[in-house]
Amino acid sequence: MTTGKITEYVADGGPEDMPEDVLLRVNHLVKEFPIKRGIFFKSQVGAVQAVSDISFQVRKGETLGLVGESGCGKSTTARCVMRLLEPTEGQVYFRREREVATADGGTEVVSDVVDVASADAGTLRALRRQIQIVFQDPYASLNPRMTVAGIVSEPLIVHNVGTAQERLEKVKELLAVVGLSPEHTNRYPHEFSGGQRQRIGIARALALNPRFIVLDEPVSALDVSIQAQVLNLLQDLQEEYGLTYLFIAHDLSVVRHISDRVAVMYLGKIVEFAERDTLYDAPMHPYTHALLSAVPIPDPELERSRERIILEGDIPSPADPPPGCRFNTRCPIAVQGKCDVDEPLLTQMGEGHWVACHFPEVKKVF
Amino acid sequence: MSNGASGIDESIDAAEGISAEPVTQWDLFRTRLARHKQARIAAIFLALLFAIVFVAPFVTCAERDAYCGKLLEHPATQLRDPENGLLLVQNPPSTTRPFGTDDIGRDVLSRVIHGGRASLTVGLTTGLLVATVGTIVGALAGYYPGAVDQVLMRIVDVILGLPLLPVAIVFGSLVPQIPVLPAFLKEGAWVIAFLLGILLWGGLARIVRAEFLSLREKEFVEAARAAGSNDRRIIFRHILPNAMSPIIVATTLVVGTAIIIEAALSFLGFGVRPPTPTWGGMSAAGARVATKGFWWEFLASSSALVATVLAVNFMGDGLRDALDPTQTIERK
Amino acid sequence: MSDVLLAVDDLRTYFATEEGVVRAVDGVSFTINRGERRGVVGESGSGKSVTAMSIMGLIEPPAGQIVTGAIDFDGLNLLELPEDEMRKVRGGRIAMIFQDPMTSLNPVYTIGQQLIETIVLHQNVSKSAAREIAAQSLADVQIPYPASRLDDFPHQFSGGMRQRVMIAMGLSCNPELLIADEPTTALDVTTQAQILDLMLALADDRGTSVLLITHDLGVVAGFCDTVQVMYAGGIVESGSASDIFYDPKHPYSWGLLGSMTRLDAAQMHRLNSVRGAPPSVINLPEGCRFRPRCDFALDVCRERLPLLGPSDVEGHTVACHRAAELDLKLVTSEGAPR
Numbered sequence A: 001m002t003t004g005k006i007t008e009y010v011a012d013g014g015p016e017d018m019p020e021d022v023l024l025r026v027n028h029l030v031k032e033f034p035i036k037r038g039i040f041f042k043s044q045v046g047a048v049q050a051v052s053d054i055s056f057q058v059r060k061g062e063t064l065g066l067v068g069e070s071g072c073g074k075s076t077t078a079r080c081v082m083r084l085l086e087p088t089e090g091q092v093y094f095r096r097e098r099e100v101a102t103a104d105g106g107t108e109v110v111s112d113v114v115d116v117a118s119a120d121a122g123t124l125r126a127l128r129r130q131i132q133i134v135f136q137d138p139y140a141s142l143n144p145r146m147t148v149a150g151i152v153s154e155p156l157i158v159h160n161v162g163t164a165q166e167r168l169e170k171v172k173e174l175l176a177v178v179g180l181s182p183e184h185t186n187r188y189p190h191e192f193s194g195g196q197r198q199r200i201g202i203a204r205a206l207a208l209n210p211r212f213i214v215l216d217e218p219v220s221a222l223d224v225s226i227q228a229q230v231l232n233l234l235q236d237l238q239e240e241y242g243l244t245y246l247f248i249a250h251d252l253s254v255v256r257h258i259s260d261r262v263a264v265m266y267l268g269k270i271v272e273f274a275e276r277d278t279l280y281d282a283p284m285h286p287y288t289h290a291l292l293s294a295v296p297i298p299d300p301e302l303e304r305s306r307e308r309i310i311l312e313g314d315i316p317s318p319a320d321p322p323p324g325c326r327f328n329t330r331c332p333i334a335v336q337g338k339c340d341v342d343e344p345l346l347t348q349m350g351e352g353h354w355v356a357c358h359f360p361e362v363k364k365v366f
Numbered sequence B: 001m002s003n004g005a006s007g008i009d010e011s012i013d014a015a016e017g018i019s020a021e022p023v024t025q026w027d028l029f030r031t032r033l034a035r036h037k038q039a040r041i042a043a044i045f046l047a048l049l050f051a052i053v054f055v056a057p058f059v060t061c062a063e064r065d066a067y068c069g070k071l072l073e074h075p076a077t078q079l080r081d082p083e084n085g086l087l088l089v090q091n092p093p094s095t096t097r098p099f100g101t102d103d104i105g106r107d108v109l110s111r112v113i114h115g116g117r118a119s120l121t122v123g124l125t126t127g128l129l130v131a132t133v134g135t136i137v138g139a140l141a142g143y144y145p146g147a148v149d150q151v152l153m154r155i156v157d158v159i160l161g162l163p164l165l166p167v168a169i170v171f172g173s174l175v176p177q178i179p180v181l182p183a184f185l186k187e188g189a190w191v192i193a194f195l196l197g198i199l200l201w202g203g204l205a206r207i208v209r210a211e212f213l214s215l216r217e218k219e220f221v222e223a224a225r226a227a228g229s230n231d232r233r234i235i236f237r238h239i240l241p242n243a244m245s246p247i248i249v250a251t252t253l254v255v256g257t258a259i260i261i262e263a264a265l266s267f268l269g270f271g272v273r274p275p276t277p278t279w280g281g282m283s284a285a286g287a288r289v290a291t292k293g294f295w296w297e298f299l300a301s302s303s304a305l306v307a308t309v310l311a312v313n314f315m316g317d318g319l320r321d322a323l324d325p326t327q328t329i330e331r332k
Numbered sequence C: 001m002s003d004v005l006l007a008v009d010d011l012r013t014y015f016a017t018e019e020g021v022v023r024a025v026d027g028v029s030f031t032i033n034r035g036e037r038r039g040v041v042g043e044s045g046s047g048k049s050v051t052a053m054s055i056m057g058l059i060e061p062p063a064g065q066i067v068t069g070a071i072d073f074d075g076l077n078l079l080e081l082p083e084d085e086m087r088k089v090r091g092g093r094i095a096m097i098f099q100d101p102m103t104s105l106n107p108v109y110t111i112g113q114q115l116i117e118t119i120v121l122h123q124n125v126s127k128s129a130a131r132e133i134a135a136q137s138l139a140d141v142q143i144p145y146p147a148s149r150l151d152d153f154p155h156q157f158s159g160g161m162r163q164r165v166m167i168a169m170g171l172s173c174n175p176e177l178l179i180a181d182e183p184t185t186a187l188d189v190t191t192q193a194q195i196l197d198l199m200l201a202l203a204d205d206r207g208t209s210v211l212l213i214t215h216d217l218g219v220v221a222g223f224c225d226t227v228q229v230m231y232a233g234g235i236v237e238s239g240s241a242s243d244i245f246y247d248p249k250h251p252y253s254w255g256l257l258g259s260m261t262r263l264d265a266a267q268m269h270r271l272n273s274v275r276g277a278p279p280s281v282i283n284l285p286e287g288c289r290f291r292p293r294c295d296f297a298l299d300v301c302r303e304r305l306p307l308l309g310p311s312d313v314e315g316h317t318v319a320c321h322r323a324a325e326l327d328l329k330l331v332t333s334e335g336a337p338r
């Protein structure tokens, strides 16, 4: 476990000082989407800063939860980490493992750190074997024109793994692993329910034996009982294959269930970052307080007795974020002249507990 | 890892009503197409039409030489009835000549059959050209937004801005004079087919582009990219199959349009030159005498035209539905 | 005057589809008292919305039909009410809020026009008086500058504000019953908290009965006095909120609670999920509909459909053959510091 130097969290600097136990280090990531106007000759009139300078690390074998309300930049972060979007600024360091030939003719696995954000096409293609993603929408994330076999074997085909027969065997094995019947290879996605489709998406992500999986709201679209099945499956898979997860969700109770550490995002920024139990038992950022207090708990007495922090107004547009602290327009404890002027930086408040607020304070919310 | 670990057992399948027998895509395609009644009739009609138009003349000409085949190119030799030697002009439909004869005694049935060749050649060739060019241009423009898109779409704007008939008329008469072109391209139907191909792909390109623009943002395309698929694979294997429905529908509309434009050009006298029969040309000739009570040539040629265009459109409808895998009664 | 406001008796609403008859609601009976807040929970497809639509008289024939049953609203038999009478009840005495406010607001009219239309339709007032009432109802749902916002179009409001407008519209005629079908499902948690808080305050204030439909048990825990759990077109359990949450007697309710990740659970183990998935409502299993997924099923469960019947707790009813002998209580206490 690393100690609490500023550099540990903020992850300043290059890949050299990335600790051995860190698999992924996101360093000052910024992603802007240009806003364009004009019919014939589009000109840029502004930018949506969907992700504004965020940094975090994911350790080998852990699950890092990334929570926040819709539009706060979670999916954009995921897509930048996967390099499905080109980051505007910042680096995404990944500790990859490669087989290299040794002097005596054998092979050995060595690990080194590469920047996903600036990797060339060949490096990136090779990296895709180690980093995979599961998407939120089980309806949109499977190609409706392809069979289950086609969908799950796509990564294998693209990376020239095995013969057609071997790939089919692998698909069947993967389907069994995610709890689907291996006979379903010839089916089309629409023949399956939402939960089953999500399992197909997980099977696809597992096809290349990745080490790191980005899960972008994998259970948000599912009914509770199905959600529980998929969460259990994800935990089993993590144990079985030693996977590392970046788990994105807007549901704080799901994140509590599955994560080891949690980062809370608001309007493109990480506002609080802590070990799971610290975050839920002793949250310090006013936004975390509001978020936690708003999550309903299936317990009538507790639910009726606990204090609920009701936020005023709506989330500001990321195209025009407020100055100072981005939360100051809705914050119940904001101080005029301070919060709307100075931007609070992430500061360490305890062992591995980082908060971006001028007036942090521990508050029990249930 | 066992199934048990994931907390799932076979009861899921039973509970979800997934049948044990997998159904192949071809099975589904056939059952869906068969369910489409209009498309079924249209398909049979078009199959017969093809057989008659492209095959029948060669098979039957030996017997029906007088009314059919090569002699049509020499109308003067076939003006007399083989029995009494009289000139056969504007004979009404009868058992021997079901569609009657035209104003210079030629058998209308055999001319309708031969005329179909021009229509179908134009329809199919234009359709093929438009589908190919329109799809490629639309796909590139939709998949590579920015400079590629801008340039391609400005070209489309220009093409769509051209007045169709005048351009077709002018170039239709200029093209055969270009010396370097191969001989078959100077024949009426082929000239028109290629001209229309060049003039009509813009609409399809726009449709395909719009389709690609929305599909490229879909999560399953991102999933393919995350798997490491390259652009070519994403375009052809992931996006294109999902854009097939609009492409097929738009193409069948183009086939219908091309057949009609060819007929219109021939009707106006700018298309395929007489004596080669075409439905448009025959409709023009038939229309001139129809007012005098000789209605059959016009009726036969224009009915053939309308029926063919309708059948092509129905076929497009049926194909679109049959190619859509979600069409098998979506389960809730 | 009786306390019962709405009594639904053996409601069966079926849809004729290409694949067969969808028995969306199949034998549902319940009552709602004046001032009661009733929660309806269940997974998607269990028939929650169709129940609400049946009460509102919004089932569209010929595909959809209420085949049997009675819906008694304060002495009126809603199923036999002529359409023009029903129109007065709908939006007047019973109001409904839907999940997606954008689809229930017409994008080409201003919020004011739509509010005023509803008010004029149900209350005997002039246009200008209606405008006053409309502005007041926007103020009631805490929309800033209500008078000027009346002239805005729906797209000029955020998702949370649109839902507040829907609540304003629903409550503008002081209905006796408010049916809210997943009113916060499309919203973020902080906005959901705002909306529920508002609905609770307004309903409390006016003594409105509420039928809150949701798939989120947490929402029900905070909002509702009584709860009914639906599964595959039927009610499997019904009772007070504490009955259902602390002492679930039906294996499905018990499984649903066990499936939930909880914000307040310090140490979570594997979730106790219900295996399998809900059946297709076209091909319902014989006997108990939950049987294929139930860990406690016996032979009798395969043979007979269990009916909703009383338990040892007053007002707590269960539809399970084994309700009396099973003790499912232990699970809800797991990890919950109560």
Ligand SMILES: Nc1ncnc2c1ncn2[C@@H]1O[C@H](COP(=O)(O)OP(=O)(O)O)[C@@H](O)[C@H]1O
Pocket (backbone or CB within 6 Å): A033, A048, A049, A050, A068, A069, A070, A071, A072, A073, A074, A075, A076, A077, A318
């Ligand atoms: N392709 C895009 N073009 C323009 N804006 C985008 C795009 N993708 C996301 N955004 C904007 O960026 C912000 C963050 O979006 P997203 O990362 O999807 O949020 P989340 O996943 O947390 O809900 C939103 O305001 C969204 O509108």
Ligand SMILES: Nc1ncnc2c1ncn2[C@@H]1O[C@H](COP(=O)(O)OP(=O)(O)O)[C@@H](O)[C@H]1O
Pocket (backbone or CB within 6 Å): B332, C015, C016, C017, C022, C023, C024, C025, C042, C043, C044, C045, C046, C047, C048, C049, C050, C051, C063, C064, C281
């Ligand atoms: N108009 C309709 N036509 C056919 N089936 C319908 C219709 N409306 C609802 N259903 C079916 O009825 C069942 C119950 O639906 P619903 O009441 O909407 O469920 P929920 O509990 O999610 O609100 C579902 O299986 C649904 O597919």
Ligand code: SF4
Pocket (backbone or CB within 6 Å): A285, A286, A287, A325, A326, A327, A328, A329, A331, A332, A333, A334, A335, A339, A344, A356, A357, A358, A359, A360
């Ligand atoms: S910095 Fe100020 S506005 Fe921001 S969260 Fe802290 S107290 Fe609130």
Ligand SMILES: [Mg+2]
Pocket (backbone or CB within 6 Å): A074, A075, A076, A217
């Ligand atoms: Mg997202």
Ligand SMILES: [Mg+2]
Pocket (backbone or CB within 6 Å): C048, C049, C050, C181, C182
């Ligand atoms: Mg519903």
